[in-house]
Amino acid sequence: MSDLAGRTGIVGVAAVSALGRGSQAQLAGVLSGTAAFGPVRRFDVGGRRVKDAATLAGVGPLGDELAWVIRDACADAGLTRAQRATTPLMLAVHGHPDAARLSTTDKPTAAGLAAELAGRAGLAGAAKVYTCACVSASTAVADAAALVRAGRVERVVVAAGYLVEPDQFALFDAGRALATDGAARPFSAGRTGLLLGDAVSAVVLEAVGTREVLAEVVGWGRAGDAYHAVRPDPAGNGLARAITAAVRRAGIDPARIGYVNANAGGAEGDAAEAAALRQALGAARIPVSSTKSVHGHALEGSGLLELIVTVLATMAGKLPVNTGYLGPDPACELDVILDAPRPAGSPYALSLNAAFGGANTALLVKAVS
Template sequence: MREVVATGLGVVAPGAGDVPAFWNVLRRGQAITAPPSALPDGKIRVAEVTDPTLTDRLPVKAAALDRSAQLAVLASGEALAMAAINSDNTDLTRVAVIIGNGGAGLTSLDEQFYRLYHDGQPRPHPMSVSKSMSSSSASWVSIAYGLKGPTFVIASACASGTHAIGIGAELIKSGLADVAVVGGAEAPLTRGTMLAWDSMRILAPDVCRPFSKGRLGLLLGEGAGVVVLESADHARARGAIVLARVAGFACSADAGDMFNPSEQGMALVMNAALKAGGLMPGDVDYINAHGTGTLANDRAETAAIKAAFGAAAPPISASKSVTGHGLGAAGGIEAVATILALQNGEIPPTANYIEPDPECDLDYVPNVARPAGLRAALSNSFAFGGLNASLVFTV
């Protein structure tokens, strides 16, 4: 089993079109929320990517891609450039592409349904099928950068991005690939999707306040987070700069409730990820929590961390307080955040924190970033359907 390392990062997030801007927004706890462009007169607020140059920066024709695929292609391009992967130093038939998403092609589907049912057009646009296919984002990353290894999408709701990174690492370990472009991308801010989430009564009216007393729910977001992984031998052979090591990965299912999180399931997957990495609870210096800002999730995750780590529970923060909940993109964005925390020796804060909740009584690094000597960090994703995933990164 080969050692797996991260050599490139890419991100598109609210208020941040690249990795340096993302880290600046994250460490400052700068939550950027506003009414969505698709529903400007409603009461819903979201974390939206508003970069006007987004489509201009694409290496392929923007009109051929759904917005989620556009985000995936941009983040992947930045990660590949950082890693300096090219055909001169890498066999591109050995580069895998695995992108996670929760609901593919939502923007395109929404547009075409409007075309059919509102405008009365006889048929959708001819590219509707290709733009709304579940595999579209991974296919376009492959096409844009000439990557010819195993290529597919993982769809496991809010755990999709973390699953994609973990499975990419396993492909490299097993020898099926030398390099993997992995992460998540999502563009769920359509009128229909936002109203569907609002009907569940779990959207916050203002900002996301994970683990804080007075939290009122999650905030939908969009974006993409991508990591380039490769075997340590491959990285050494081409003189790559190693950002972090993928020390452990685990995934599980609660086999319980579709919506209510299981403390036992969360604790199980964190313990399994530590075991896979040969680590003890006391070895972990930071947890990037799933931290959605809902009453049930934050309470359950706190209890699960106590069960898994006991008195060794490290500082915790929730990136969704800044980025919103990117659904299938969340795990990819948060993996990038976790690696950046290790690289910079600083824990980004849980933004918008008001005061402690008696049921959430751990150290959540409220509102202000904290310098810290970080050696190992855990990134959690817990999805609807009881789908759990945890990654351990070390330096």
């Protein structure tokens, strides 16, 4: 049997966020360490306690942006029309962006959006839609990688998107989850909350051996806290189990992991994530940062954008800075990357996500330099 059998690679990527349009804009943005937060002008925030987010001026409707990244990722992978026609789509979104403004009987669905997007891109159809909050995109990637590894499909397109809009902004603001000082400060003393951000992205996953690979998805893990509706387990047990499962599936020593792009957004749960990392990875001092400190928290779109920047940064040999850091928090004792990008010491990197309801995901990739 070929040593390529069962291996899953990322062969094409595309992304749009407040950092700009295109994958290289994302890489440049996270390596610059300059946060993209500013006053929201897309809708009225006059009555809100927080008025900042990371938004891209001139961005189009979510459906159009999703269609663009799907087509761009397919082009980046070099897929022919015939190959696209046999490739299914997995989509992670909060719901159909037009549903709130239409009557109950006419409400469009996320499944309908996925089918429409597959048609616009010439794909085989919509295989699955994920609306499981902030682990939506990472769960989709794990499922897609499992399908490819098992030989059930040759390739899958995974797309995910969220554009900062008034409803979710109002909910997070009313719940006092948003940072009051205009900055997201993951793992930092003095952090006051997360800030939302735009993220629309797509990746093509394919069996290794067909074409040039950017990175391999070598492991993934999923676990639940069963602790609280919106708060993570303070001990980080669920996330630790997800990390451990990803490492075991990859079959590597945890010490070989060279970077963790953390879920942390600058909120209460950062300490739980730090506990999970210490529990799962032992005494290993693995460099950690959260790129949410630069591009914001994109809810259902977060996991895919963060996976893309993790792959691109590791390929480039430079690990992103944890922006906004004011000082150490004793509850978040980690090797946080500060001041400037750090040289990558390993091709292996983890991208972590967690969601309301206690859902946790870990994606472990091996980048190709």
